[in-house]
Amino acid sequence: xxxxxxxxxxxxxxxxxxxxxxxxxxxxxxxxxxxxxxHWYPRPFCPDCSSRSIEWIHSDGAGEIYSFTITRRGQGAYxxxxxxxxxxxxxxxxxxxxxxxxxxxLETLAIGQRVTATFDNVPEVEAALLRFRPx
Amino acid sequence: MSIRGAAHIAGVYEHPGRHLPDTSLALxxxxxxxxxxxxxxxxxxxxxxxxxxxxxxxxxxxxxxxYLGINSVSYTDTTETGGxxxxxHVGHAAAAIAAGKCRVALITLAGKPRTGGRPPGGSxxxxxxxxxxxxxxxxxxxxxLYALAAQRHMYEFGTTSEQLAEIxxxxxxxxxxxxxxFLPNPVTIEEVVESPLVSDPxxxxxxxxxxxxxxxxxxxxxxxxxxxxxxxIPVLGHGEAMKHLDxxxxxxxxxxxxxxGPLAFAEAGVSPADIDYASIYDSxxxxxxxxxxxxGFCEKGRGGAFVTDGGLVAPHGRLPFNTxxxxxxxxxxxNRGGMTKVxxxxxxxxxxxxxxxxxxxxxxxxxxxxxGSIGTRMGSATLVxxxxxx
Numbered sequence: 001x002x003x004x005x006x007x008x009x010x011x012x013x014x015x016x017x018x019x020x021x022x023x024x025x026x027x028x029x030x031x032x033x034x035x036x037x038x039h040w041y042p043r044p045f046c047p048d049c050s051s052r053s054i055e056w057i058h059s060d061g062a063g064e065i066y067s068f069t070i071t072r073r074g075q076g077a078y079x080x081x082x083x084x085x086x087x088x089x090x091x092x093x094x095x096x097x098x099x100x101x102x103x104x105x106l107e108t109l110a111i112g113q114r115v116t117a118t119f120d121n122v123p124e125v126e127a128a129l130l131r132f133r134p135x
Numbered sequence: 136m137s138i139r140g141a142a143h144i145a146g147v148y149e150h151p152g153r154h155l156p157d158t159s160l161a162l163x164x165x166x167x168x169x170x171x172x173x174x175x176x177x178x179x180x181x182x183x184x185x186x187x188x189x190x191x192x193x194x195x196x197x198x199x200x201x202y203l204g205i206n207s208v209s210y211t212d213t214t215e216t217g218g219x220x221x222x223x224h225v226g227h228a229a230a231a232i233a234a235g236k237c238r239v240a241l242i243t244l245a246g247k248p249r250t251g252g253r254p255p256g257g258s259x260x261x262x263x264x265x266x267x268x269x270x271x272x273x274x275x276x277x278x279x280l281y282a283l284a285a286q287r288h289m290y291e292f293g294t295t296s297e298q299l300a301e302i303x304x305x306x307x308x309x310x311x312x313x314x315x316x317f318l319p320n321p322v323t324i325e326e327v328v329e330s331p332l333v334s335d336p337x338x339x340x341x342x343x344x345x346x347x348x349x350x351x352x353x354x355x356x357x358x359x360x361x362x363x364x365x366x367x368i369p370v371l372g373h374g375e376a377m378k379h380l381d382x383x384x385x386x387x388x389x390x391x392x393x394x395x396g397p398l399a400f401a402e403a404g405v406s407p408a409d410i411d412y413a414s415i416y417d418s419x420x421x422x423x424x425x426x427x428x429x430x431g432f433c434e435k436g437r438g439g440a441f442v443t444d445g446g447l448v449a450p451h452g453r454l455p456f457n458t459x460x461x462x463x464x465x466x467x468x469x470n471r472g473g474m475t476k477v478x479x480x481x482x483x484x485x486x487x488x489x490x491x492x493x494x495x496x497x498x499x500x501x502x503x504x505x506x507g508s509i510g511t512r513m514g515s516a517t518l519v520x521x522x523x524x525x
Binding site: 100 | 279290335337
């Protein structure tokens with residue numbers, strides 16, 4: 001667990017597979033069985049070809065920082081957590097994922113830096129937030 | 136069907152207030168509506184089409200049509216794309232006029248983010264939006280998301296904080312001539328880059344102002360325009376676009392302007408090199424930099440060099456921009472800068488900008504709006520406007 005806030009995400013039952021895996025600390029990604037697209041954020045259909053045939057593939061959670069910012073003044077629950085890192089991570093499977101980088105040295109953080117997934121469980125629902133930490 | 140020349144902007148009005156604790160949101164809408172109609176030489180009884188966006192609460196556009204006293208509406212549109220909504224409204228009004236659906240369209244904007252509580256929200260405020268559980272939970276902020284774009288642009292193209300600061304400096308040099316500007320004093324590059332970092336690499340002075348206020352536009356059929364005493368401005372081209380995460384393929388170094396711009400220029404039959412003045416949406420300095428590239432005023436990645444050494448300073452820079460001081464220094468009512476972009480472009484084409492920043496012989500102008508966030512999803516809109524016959 002990182003020290004960042006863990007607000008409850010609304011759980012769409014159509015992607016319950018994703019949230020259940022996250023709660024167990026596993027990253028699964030939606031992949032279209034027809035056109036092969038791995039998309040983000042998860043939906044129960046393919047946004048490229050509209051197929052409803054989605055398989056949830058295992059991901060090692062490896063990727064690199066596509067962009068990042070050190071937020072000095074957060075809002076709401078994040079006010080107390082400031083400064084913290086908001087980032088896009090490009091997963092090795094392709095999608096760019098909006099997230100936080102945790103356990104990082106803010107002085108050396110860089111685009112292209114390799115990171116790996118880590119999950120923060122949320123208190124009230126069976127779910128966890130996908131975050132990343134430097135390798 | 137093209138809308139080129141099918142409609143004219145006959146009236147514009149920008150509320151002079153920036154801090155309006157004692158004026159209701161609804162009354163600001165009314166004051167700007169009355170102001171724009173008076174500018175055109177029309178009355179509320181002439182209006183047969185009403186356009187508004189999410190800053191006008193109530194039952195669609197109907198609550199405000201009722202409040203304003205618009206009693207015969209044959210066309211309405213409440214397109215909501217954040218700060219760019221009002222440029223899209225101009226394009227839609229022109230299309231509706233060309234199709235014979237209406238003849239006098241009124242567009243209003245008002246907001247009180249300084250004194251009246253919450254501005255109209257983005258998608259991040261709505262937990263039923265599909266992206267909510269994958270974004271807002273991570274502590275997204277308006278500035279943070281724009282900062283992600285700035286950071287990536289710097290990484291790919293070597294853009295610097297000093298280059299971004301040039302944009303704020305140019306806006307501030309213009310604002311000093313605007314007696315209504317919220318920030319009327321010129322700033323230096325050093326002052327911008329030494330202001331506090333809010334979300335790296337963006338500083339406090341890379342940001343727009345937060346102001347109460349509003350504005351309105353009146354778009355009319357050319358036959359209506361002909362009978363008015365006022366200098367009316369023909370709408371020559373309009374383009375709009377949505378840009379979003381694209382299933383995870385988002386590229387943070389360009390905006391929806393790369394789609395809306397070419398559509399508008401093609402409809403107008405002109406190129407970026409022909410443009411004398413540009414109102415460029417300026418929620419943050421990076422918004423301007425990416426938009427200038429995307430609209431084709433310079434190559435992708437060369438925006439930093441383009442804005443350097445007064446490139447945006449009126450009247451003689453490479454591309455005189457935001458001569459009212461823009462959202463960065465003058466006014467950003469309802470946290471939405473699209474309305475004032477159109478208003479200042481019309482002032483320039485009429486020759487009514489403040490004298491020190493009036494572009495000589497201004498014949499062609501662009502107004503561009505960016506709503507939402509260049510860090511996630513946005514609605515972009517570009518208008519090409521002509522001087523007309525005066």
